[in-house]
Amino acid sequence: xxxxxxxxxxxxxxxxxxxxxxxxxxxxxxxxxxxxxxxxxxxxxxxxxxxxxxxxxxxxxxxxxxxxxxxxxxxxxxxxxxxxxxxxxxxxxxxxxxxxxxxxxxxxxxxxxxxxxxxxxxxxxxxxxxxxxxxxxxxxxxxxxxxxxxxxxxxxxxxxxxxxxxxxxxxxxxxxxxxxxxxxxxxxxxxxxxxxxxxxxxxxxxxxxxxxxxxxxxxxxxxxxxxxxxxxxxxxxxxxxxxxxxxxxxxxxxxxxxxxxxxxx
Amino acid sequence: xxxxxxxxxxxxxxxxxxxxxxxxxxxxxxxxxxxxxxxxxxxxxxxxxxxxxxx
Numbered sequence: 001x002x003x004x005x006x007x008x009x010x011x012x013x014x015x016x017x018x019x020x021x022x023x024x025x026x027x028x029x030x031x032x033x034x035x036x037x038x039x040x041x042x043x044x045x046x047x048x049x050x051x052x053x054x055x056x057x058x059x060x061x062x063x064x065x066x067x068x069x070x071x072x073x074x075x076x077x078x079x080x081x082x083x084x085x086x087x088x089x090x091x092x093x094x095x096x097x098x099x100x101x102x103x104x105x106x107x108x109x110x111x112x113x114x115x116x117x118x119x120x121x122x123x124x125x126x127x128x129x130x131x132x133x134x135x136x137x138x139x140x141x142x143x144x145x146x147x148x149x150x151x152x153x154x155x156x157x158x159x160x161x162x163x164x165x166x167x168x169x170x171x172x173x174x175x176x177x178x179x180x181x182x183x184x185x186x187x188x189x190x191x192x193x194x195x196x197x198x199x200x201x202x203x204x205x206x207x208x209x210x211x212x213x214x215x216x217x218x219x220x221x222x223x224x225x226x227x228x229x230x231x232x233x234x235x236x237x238x239x240x241x242x243x244x245x246x247x248x249x250x251x252x253x254x255x256x257x258x259x260x261x262x263x264x265x
Numbered sequence: 266x267x268x269x270x271x272x273x274x275x276x277x278x279x280x281x282x283x284x285x286x287x288x289x290x291x292x293x294x295x296x297x298x299x300x301x302x303x304x305x306x307x308x309x310x311x312x313x314x315x316x317x318x319x320x
Contacts, residue, residue: 015271060286060289060295063295063296063300064296066305067297073306073307074305074306074307075307075309076273076275076306076307076309077273077309081270118290119289121293122293125292150294153294207266210281210285212285213266213282215279215286226307234309234310237274237309237314238313240273242317248269
């Protein structure tokens with residue numbers, strides 16, 4: 001009996017790798033997995049172009065797409081989660097010492113709807129008294145899901161070709177909330193510093209207080225596929241689960257992980 | 266963080282996390298409504314995830 005062909009986009013994560021590389025299969029499904037699409041492109045190619053049957057997708061982009069009637073439904077499979085206190089960067093010459101010093105400033109974000117940025121805007125507002133409406137948000141380009149900002153929200157699109165970290169080190173923005181650790185920071189550029197140098201302690205405290213390990217991405221699938229093959233969601237979710245569980249099982253043996261003291265952290 | 270920090274399914278912890286995500290989405294003007302999680306997700310019963318090595 002033929003298996004049902006399904007195309008899936010998914011990033012490169014240890015918990016999904018056994019599935020995306022084919023060591024784990026999904027019962028009844030013949031998966032074609034596209035892993036080689038950059039995260040940023042993966043979302044708009046799914047959202048605007050509908051290029052795949054299923055894929056990893058920004059949770060917030062999905063909430064927006066759902067409200068706007070896009071033909072996808074989500075599985076509660078979360079390939080990408082991350083704490084985000086460590087992803088707020090400032091230009092140290094701008095005199096930002098506490099979170100409330102961000103009020104009234106210009107902050108770069110990869111996107112107003114980028115998952116890590118939405119979480120951190122929310123956390124800054126809820127736990128540190130930084131209202132998102134008292135910031136000017138500077139974006140590099142239009143959003144994945146077209147979006148009309150509510151009245152009073154200050155959004156600007158950056159002029160020119162500078163990257164967000166070049167704008168930060170050049171002083172055109174005061175701070176940056178970004179999904180990645182900026183290359184300039186990794187190089188030790190003194191013009192870029194973390195707002196929370198003790199971010200690990202902050203993130204542990206946040207988890208203790210809220211029980212939240214922030215969800216960045218989920219998996220969406222075309223609704224018409226689920227209507228035609230109602231068994232596919234459970235079988236696909238189980239395959240993701242098997243891949244993750246086998247990875248947990250494997251890394252319980254610290255011998256296979258190339259990090260000293262792994263497992264003692 | 267427990268035995269399965271990357272839990273799938275609409276577990277209690279995931280519902281709490283998603284409720285906060287939806288609240289932030291609404292507060293920041295990304296969405297106007299408050300959808301129920303059952304409208305957003307096809308839930309996967311716990312039984313589907315059982316009997317897997319390592320889990």
